[in-house]
Amino acid sequence: MRFRFCWDVDCPDWLLAEIATLSKLSSVKLRLVTSTLAKSCCGAALPYEVVTKLANDAKLDESEAQAAVAAIRWVLESAAGAAVAPPVLDSELQQLGLPKEHASAITRVYSEHQAQLLIQLKNTSLQVGRNVSWSCQVVGVNVGENLKPVVQLSLQEGTPSCPSTTVNMTPAQLYALIHELTEARQVMESIH
Template sequence: MKFRFCGDLDCPDWLLAEISTLSKLTSIKMKQLCGEVLKDLLTGDLNYEQVEKWTSARYEESDIKAAVAALAFIMSSAAKFNVDSDSLGNELQQLGLPKENVGSLCKVYSESLVQLQDSLKGRSLRVYKLDSVDWRVDYILSSSSLQDINEPSVQLKLTSTAGDSLAFSVDGDQFRVLLKDLKQARQLMENL
């Protein structure tokens, strides 16, 4: 069976296994746990002591970590695929999560869907900015005659703000293709 929150794919087996763990939580504990997982998704700050305090009576440490991972996957994946809370709730009930727990999860999810999507977009494609681009054009002379000049070669060195550098050379045709592709990519990014 395909699920929207999984990108119209089958639900991962590990998540199916954790549904039974999540089913044992009360709806209040589920809401608290979802709130803490959501805070972790938004800020990267999970208060694990608090989570352990809420759940340690019923679960071992490995089960607690698995439940947190399952909730993080459900909420981030649903936000990634822009699944509304009603559809998410129906799909989670089909997987066997009790209605009360689904209601708690979906309430937390729906209240912060836009904020979660913005946070995920901000972290999705991190590319260091270019710090500098050094280039030069080399004309290679033929070894048989100093008067024959072969096509130029372009030497490029790109340095990022992180200090990484990449040096390479391309011939004239490759440089024209590279330049055209870079212009198209820039245009696509500006249209976003």
């Protein structure tokens, strides 16, 4: 089943698994955590105490609490990026099995922060026309007694004084990335 907040594709399996974890929280706690995360998505620092308090209040272990935080953050950012209307998000979260009160709690916070989330996403994503430089090179990495090829991609946005991002991957991972980016481009072009 396709969901608008998932960019009109199936919901990721990891998110489906976290729906049960989110359901363990009270709707009030979920709204408070979602509000803190929405502010964090908009640039505010996320206090680590939020994750700890969430874990303690809902009797979750720390990894479950971190996964719940990641799920809420992903829902907020994906919904904003896909320009999903709050009633649609509410309906889709319920279709995934989130209780009505829980879906309403997330949707209410999303509705309050939707404009700021979209602005933050626009400001922090790569855009056409920005001064972006990138490089790609094949480097060798010793694996046991063998030298294995690794593709090193570097991306730098802005001036040379800005930090660059470097990603190392195997040739197979690079081919998979190219394939997935090609599919993403086709989906984006089909939307417009």
